[in-house]
Amino acid sequence: MLNSNPDISGFAATITSWQKVHGRQHLPWQGTQDPYRIWLSEIMLQQTQVATVIGYYQRFLARFPDIQTLAHASQDEVMPYWAGLGYYARARNLHRCAQVICQDWGGQFPLNSQDIATLPGIGRSTAAAIAAFSVQERSPIMDGNVKRVFTRYFGIEGITSERATEQVLWRTAEAVLDAAPPGLDMTAYTQGLMDLGSQCCTRSRPGCEVCPLLQHCYARIHARQHELPTPRKKKTSPERQCRMLVARNADHILLEQQVSPGIWGGLWSLPRYDSDEDLQAACCRWGSHDAPAQRMAGMVHVFTHFRLHIEPWYVVNNTLQLAEPAPAQRWVALDELRNTALPAPVRKILEGLFPASFA
Ligand code: SF4
Structure with missing residues (x-):
C-alpha cells in the first residue's frame, strides 16, 4: 500500500454518509431484506449495467416470485427470462442453487456469508453482499467497482485479478471494517462502495472534485488515477x-x-x-x-x-x-x-x- 496517510477509521463512515445523500435509493431490489430478491439482483448485476438489469429483474420475479417456484421450474422455463443478459452460466447456477437450497437447506436461504458462499455460482464478495443487505453482516465485498476505489484510495498496485493483489485488497477491506465504529449501517456502506465506484470513481473520468474520499486519496494526491488499478496487458481476442x-x-x-x-x-x-x-x-x-x-x-x-x-x-x-x-x-x-x-x-x-x- 503506497498511501502513508489513509483515514482507515473514518473510511466506512464517510462512505456511509455519502451513500445516504448521493447513492442510489430506489432501485427495485433496495429496501428489502429478502435474501432471494437480493441474491437475484446481485447475480444479475454481475457484468451487467443497472439500467439493463431492472426490466429483467422485474420480469423474473413476476414469473419466479420465490425460491420454491424457481427450484421447481425446468431450465427451459428459466432461460427465456435470462436470454439477452449474457453470461448464461449465471442463470444455470441460479436455477441449480435454488434446487440446492430446497434440497439441503429446507427451502430457507442461508443467512451468513460463509454458508452462502458454499452455494453454486456465489463467490465470497456476492455472499458478503447478500449477508450485509439481508442481515447486516459485517463482511467486506470486493467487486470490480470496489477494487477500483480501494486501489486508488490506498495506492495498491498490481493486477487486481492476480491472487497476491486480491489478498492485499481483501485484507485492506477487512481492516477498514475492523476500524469502523460499532453499529455501522452495512446496507448503506456496502451499497455506498458499489455506488461510489460506479458513479464517482469511474474508470476513465473519476469525479475526484466531488468525491467524499478526496482528502486522503493516494491516486488523487499523486495524480495517478489513470495508472490505478494497474492496467492489464491487452490481449487480442481470437x-x-x-x-x-x-x-x-x-x-x-x-x-x-x-x-x-x-x-x-x-x-x-x-x-x-x-x-x-x-x-x-x-x-x-x-x-x-x-x-x-x-x-x-x-x-x-x-x-x-x-x-x-x-x-x-x-x-x-x-x-x-x-x-x-x-x-x-x-x-x-x-x-x-x-x-x-x-x-x-x-x-x-x-x-x-x-x-x-x-x-
Ligand atoms: S478521490 Fe478520485 S480517485 Fe480517489 S477515490 Fe475519489 S474519485 Fe476515486
Missing part, C-alpha cells in the same frame, strides 16, 4: 467463424438447443456449421430446389474471450414434415420466438427477418 442457418418451414423455424455447459448452454440457437460443406449439406436437407439458399448480412458478436464472425444463411421449404429434426432440434412457431430463450445475435438475425414475431 477470431472465430461460424455459419448459421435459418431454415424456415411455413410459419416455423428450426432451432437447436445448445449443450450445457457451453457459451449458450440451455439456449435455443440457429443450427451452426463450422465448414461450407456442412452448411451445404444442411441447405440441401432443409431447403428446396425452387428457392436457393440466400446469404444474409454477416455480423460479429463479441464474447469475453473471442470474437465470433457469424455468416447467416436462409432457406425455405414449406413441404417438409415438421417431425424430422434431430433430438436437440425442434421447429418453433414464429409467434413463439418472442418467448424462446435465444442468444442475442440469433435474436437479432430473427428479428431482422420476422419483426412481427417480436413486436
Whole structure:
C-alpha cells in the first residue's frame, strides 16, 4: 500500500454518509431484506449495467416470485427470462442453487456469508453482499467497482485479478471494517462502495472534485488515477467463424438447443456449421430446389474471450414434415420466438427477418 496517510477509521463512515445523500435509493431490489430478491439482483448485476438489469429483474420475479417456484421450474422455463443478459452460466447456477437450497437447506436461504458462499455460482464478495443487505453482516465485498476505489484510495498496485493483489485488497477491506465504529449501517456502506465506484470513481473520468474520499486519496494526491488499478496487458481476442442457418418451414423455424455447459448452454440457437460443406449439406436437407439458399448480412458478436464472425444463411421449404429434426432440434412457431430463450445475435438475425414475431 503506497498511501502513508489513509483515514482507515473514518473510511466506512464517510462512505456511509455519502451513500445516504448521493447513492442510489430506489432501485427495485433496495429496501428489502429478502435474501432471494437480493441474491437475484446481485447475480444479475454481475457484468451487467443497472439500467439493463431492472426490466429483467422485474420480469423474473413476476414469473419466479420465490425460491420454491424457481427450484421447481425446468431450465427451459428459466432461460427465456435470462436470454439477452449474457453470461448464461449465471442463470444455470441460479436455477441449480435454488434446487440446492430446497434440497439441503429446507427451502430457507442461508443467512451468513460463509454458508452462502458454499452455494453454486456465489463467490465470497456476492455472499458478503447478500449477508450485509439481508442481515447486516459485517463482511467486506470486493467487486470490480470496489477494487477500483480501494486501489486508488490506498495506492495498491498490481493486477487486481492476480491472487497476491486480491489478498492485499481483501485484507485492506477487512481492516477498514475492523476500524469502523460499532453499529455501522452495512446496507448503506456496502451499497455506498458499489455506488461510489460506479458513479464517482469511474474508470476513465473519476469525479475526484466531488468525491467524499478526496482528502486522503493516494491516486488523487499523486495524480495517478489513470495508472490505478494497474492496467492489464491487452490481449487480442481470437477470431472465430461460424455459419448459421435459418431454415424456415411455413410459419416455423428450426432451432437447436445448445449443450450445457457451453457459451449458450440451455439456449435455443440457429443450427451452426463450422465448414461450407456442412452448411451445404444442411441447405440441401432443409431447403428446396425452387428457392436457393440466400446469404444474409454477416455480423460479429463479441464474447469475453473471442470474437465470433457469424455468416447467416436462409432457406425455405414449406413441404417438409415438421417431425424430422434431430433430438436437440425442434421447429418453433414464429409467434413463439418472442418467448424462446435465444442468444442475442440469433435474436437479432430473427428479428431482422420476422419483426412481427417480436413486436
Ligand atoms: S478521490 Fe478520485 S480517485 Fe480517489 S477515490 Fe475519489 S474519485 Fe476515486
